[in-house]
Amino acid sequence: MGLEFNEETFRGDFSFKNSPKAIKRFPFPFPEDSYMYSVNMEPHVPGPKGSVFEHTFDVDEHYVSEMRDRAMVLADDPLRCQSLPHMTLAGWDLLELIMESKARDYPHWFELHKNGNKWHWINRPLEIEQKFTFLDETTLPCGPLEYITRQTQGDFTLQDQRDNNLFIEAGMVTTQADWSLDFDIGMSFQEWHAPVPMAHELGVFDRALKFLLKLQLGAPVRRFNWTMTVDPLLDTSPENYPKWGPTKTTLTMDNIGRRQHLRVELQTLHRxxxxNAIAFPIRAYLISFQDLVTVPKWARRLHRVIRDVPEPLATYKGFLRNRPLMVEYLSQFDDGKPTSPGWWPEPE
Amino acid sequence: MSVGAPKIPVVVAEVVELNPLIKRFRFVRTDGKPMPTFSGGAHIVVEMDDNGTRRMNPYSLMSDPTDTSGFEISVRRDDAGRGGSLYMHNHVRPGMAMQVSHPVNLFGLDLRAKKHLLIAGGIGITPFIAQMTQLEHLGHRFELHYSVRSPELGAYADDLKSRYGDRVHIYYDNQKHMIPLAELLEGQPLGTHLYVCGPKGMIAWVLGSAEAAGWHPSTLHSEEFLAPPVGHAFEVELAASRKTITVGPAQSLLEAMEAAGVDAPYLCRGGACGQCETDVHRCDGSIEHNDHWLTPEQKASNTKIMPCVSRFHGATLVIDR
Incomplete structure (x- = not known):
C-alpha cells in the first residue's frame, strides 16, 4: 500500500498513530479558551496548503486502514449503511461529488473518466478500478452511497428536504460518536437533535435549520464538533457500547496520555x-492527549476548556466521570500563559 | 449578497420568440466549465443591467436538469410590470454577456410520491417542463394538467403532448375548457403528491379544493413568485448601516438597499424563500406585507419585513440592516 498510508488498527491492539505531520495538521477545534454550543458555520472553501481544509474531502495517512476498519464494521452489522428508496438519486449525487473532488484534488491517487454516462473510476490506494453507468445501480456492486463511502473517510448522512424540514433518510455510519443511523433514520432535524442538551434553549437548532434549508448549490459550509474517546476506536456506536463503554473506567494517570483521545469531527454540508438533498459528511480525527500536548497552545487551551465546560455538556459527551483525571493530566502542561485567538498553533 | 455561491458568467446563446407574449432564452457559460445539474423545479436569478438600474429576476429553469451545456428559461412579457420582463424581451439578444445565480429549488419534487399530479397555469408551466424531464429519467409516474388562454399562447402544449402523450392534458380558456379539479382530486392513487404553479387565483383554488377534499398539507406543493409590486415612494432608516434611503415607486426595498451599497441577503427575490427576512426596530405606520413567508401573526405584529417584496407607508420605519 505504499509509504503514504499507515499500516494500523482501530481495534484490538490499537496500533493507530499520528505522524508528526498529522499532529501538526490536526484540526484542533477550539478558537478560544472556553466552549459553548453555537451554529459556528463557515464557508467550506479551500484552506491553507497541507491543512485538513485544503481539499473538499481530506484524504490522509489513515485512509487505507480506516477503510479496512469500515469494511469490518459493515461485515458485522450491515445496517450501518442504509438508504430509503427515494434517496438513491441523492446517493448518485454524492458519488459524483466525491469522485469529481478526489480526481481533481488527488490526481495521483484517483482518476475519473467520463464518456457520457459511461464512467471509469480508478482508486489506486484501495486498488479499485470500476467501469459503470452513472445512474444505473445494476452496474455497481452495491448502491451508489455504499459504493463511494466504502472508499471515503468519515461518516455520511443524506438529508431529504421537504415540508420546511430535513429528514435523515440515508447514511453510512461506522465512525460515530455514540449515535445510531438505524435508530435515527427517517427522523426530522428536531427529532435527531433532541438528545443534545442546552443547545435547544440557546435557539441553536432553529437557526441552524433555517440556515440549512437555504444552503446553496456550489456553496458548502463546515463546522467542528468534538468529544472524547478512550483508545483510538472509530466505531464508538451505541450498538457496541458494551464493548467500549467500560473502557472509560480503566483510565489512570499513567495511561491517560496514551489512551485518552480528543475526537474532532469536521462536519461539512453540501447541497x-x-x-436537492443535503449531504452531511462527518469526518472524525483522533489525537492522543500525549500527542496533543506537544503543541503548547493546544495543551493550555484544552486544559481550560475541559476544566470549565458545563456539566450537562460533559455528561452528554460522555467524559464527566473522567474529567477530574483529564484536568489533572492536562494541568501539567498549562503554565497559565495567555493563548492567541484562533485554533492554529502559535507561530514558532 | 447571495449567500456564498459565486455567480455564473454566461452569454445568451439563443432567443426564441414562441408567441407574442413569451420568449425563450438559452444561456451558456463563458468560463468553459459545465453548468451545474439541478433538480426539477429549481430557478435561477438573472441579473440585468437596465441602463444603470440593476434588475434581478427569478425564473424557473425549464431545460433538461442533466444538460450541463446550458440553462433555458421562458419569460412572459408583463407590460404593466416594473420592467424586468420588458428588458428581457426588448434588449436581450444572442451574444450578450450576463450573470445568473446557481440554481435554487423552492419547488422540489417529493421523490417518495407514488404519483406526481402536476397542475400548471400559463407561464407556470416552466418548472414542470424540467420536472417532467427528470421524472421521465427516473421512471416515476406523473400526469400534467395545463391550462392556458388559447392555442396561440400555449407555448409548450404541442411539444409536451408529443413527448408525453396521454399523460398531458391541455385546457384552453378561449374554448371554455376547465381543469376537472374535483374529479382529479377524487381519483388519485394513495401516495399521490400534487404540485401547482400558475396565477395566484389558480393556486388558491387548487390548494383550497385539495385541502377541502382531505389531502394532507404535506402532499401539496406550490410555487408562486411575486413580482415586487409598485407603489408610493417611502423612506426607510437602516439602523446597522446608519443610512436613510428612499425607495422609489417602481423599486423594491431590497433594490433600494443594494443601490445604496448595503449588502443585504437574498435568494429568491420573490417573497417565497425567507432569506431576506429583516427585523423591524420601529414602525410608525403600516407595512404592506406582500410575501408568502411571514406568518399572519408576524405580519400583524410588524416586527419583521421581507424587503424583496414588501413596502411601507407612514411616518417612520427603522429596520435592522
Whole structure:
C-alpha cells in the first residue's frame, strides 16, 4: 500500500498513530479558551496548503486502514449503511461529488473518466478500478452511497428536504460518536437533535435549520464538533457500547496520555444538485492527549476548556466521570500563559 | 449578497420568440466549465443591467436538469410590470454577456410520491417542463394538467403532448375548457403528491379544493413568485448601516438597499424563500406585507419585513440592516 498510508488498527491492539505531520495538521477545534454550543458555520472553501481544509474531502495517512476498519464494521452489522428508496438519486449525487473532488484534488491517487454516462473510476490506494453507468445501480456492486463511502473517510448522512424540514433518510455510519443511523433514520432535524442538551434553549437548532434549508448549490459550509474517546476506536456506536463503554473506567494517570483521545469531527454540508438533498459528511480525527500536548497552545487551551465546560455538556459527551483525571493530566502542561485567538498553533 | 455561491458568467446563446407574449432564452457559460445539474423545479436569478438600474429576476429553469451545456428559461412579457420582463424581451439578444445565480429549488419534487399530479397555469408551466424531464429519467409516474388562454399562447402544449402523450392534458380558456379539479382530486392513487404553479387565483383554488377534499398539507406543493409590486415612494432608516434611503415607486426595498451599497441577503427575490427576512426596530405606520413567508401573526405584529417584496407607508420605519 505504499509509504503514504499507515499500516494500523482501530481495534484490538490499537496500533493507530499520528505522524508528526498529522499532529501538526490536526484540526484542533477550539478558537478560544472556553466552549459553548453555537451554529459556528463557515464557508467550506479551500484552506491553507497541507491543512485538513485544503481539499473538499481530506484524504490522509489513515485512509487505507480506516477503510479496512469500515469494511469490518459493515461485515458485522450491515445496517450501518442504509438508504430509503427515494434517496438513491441523492446517493448518485454524492458519488459524483466525491469522485469529481478526489480526481481533481488527488490526481495521483484517483482518476475519473467520463464518456457520457459511461464512467471509469480508478482508486489506486484501495486498488479499485470500476467501469459503470452513472445512474444505473445494476452496474455497481452495491448502491451508489455504499459504493463511494466504502472508499471515503468519515461518516455520511443524506438529508431529504421537504415540508420546511430535513429528514435523515440515508447514511453510512461506522465512525460515530455514540449515535445510531438505524435508530435515527427517517427522523426530522428536531427529532435527531433532541438528545443534545442546552443547545435547544440557546435557539441553536432553529437557526441552524433555517440556515440549512437555504444552503446553496456550489456553496458548502463546515463546522467542528468534538468529544472524547478512550483508545483510538472509530466505531464508538451505541450498538457496541458494551464493548467500549467500560473502557472509560480503566483510565489512570499513567495511561491517560496514551489512551485518552480528543475526537474532532469536521462536519461539512453540501447541497446536492439532482436530488436537492443535503449531504452531511462527518469526518472524525483522533489525537492522543500525549500527542496533543506537544503543541503548547493546544495543551493550555484544552486544559481550560475541559476544566470549565458545563456539566450537562460533559455528561452528554460522555467524559464527566473522567474529567477530574483529564484536568489533572492536562494541568501539567498549562503554565497559565495567555493563548492567541484562533485554533492554529502559535507561530514558532 | 447571495449567500456564498459565486455567480455564473454566461452569454445568451439563443432567443426564441414562441408567441407574442413569451420568449425563450438559452444561456451558456463563458468560463468553459459545465453548468451545474439541478433538480426539477429549481430557478435561477438573472441579473440585468437596465441602463444603470440593476434588475434581478427569478425564473424557473425549464431545460433538461442533466444538460450541463446550458440553462433555458421562458419569460412572459408583463407590460404593466416594473420592467424586468420588458428588458428581457426588448434588449436581450444572442451574444450578450450576463450573470445568473446557481440554481435554487423552492419547488422540489417529493421523490417518495407514488404519483406526481402536476397542475400548471400559463407561464407556470416552466418548472414542470424540467420536472417532467427528470421524472421521465427516473421512471416515476406523473400526469400534467395545463391550462392556458388559447392555442396561440400555449407555448409548450404541442411539444409536451408529443413527448408525453396521454399523460398531458391541455385546457384552453378561449374554448371554455376547465381543469376537472374535483374529479382529479377524487381519483388519485394513495401516495399521490400534487404540485401547482400558475396565477395566484389558480393556486388558491387548487390548494383550497385539495385541502377541502382531505389531502394532507404535506402532499401539496406550490410555487408562486411575486413580482415586487409598485407603489408610493417611502423612506426607510437602516439602523446597522446608519443610512436613510428612499425607495422609489417602481423599486423594491431590497433594490433600494443594494443601490445604496448595503449588502443585504437574498435568494429568491420573490417573497417565497425567507432569506431576506429583516427585523423591524420601529414602525410608525403600516407595512404592506406582500410575501408568502411571514406568518399572519408576524405580519400583524410588524416586527419583521421581507424587503424583496414588501413596502411601507407612514411616518417612520427603522429596520435592522
Amino acid at each position: 446536492l444538485p439532482r436530488s
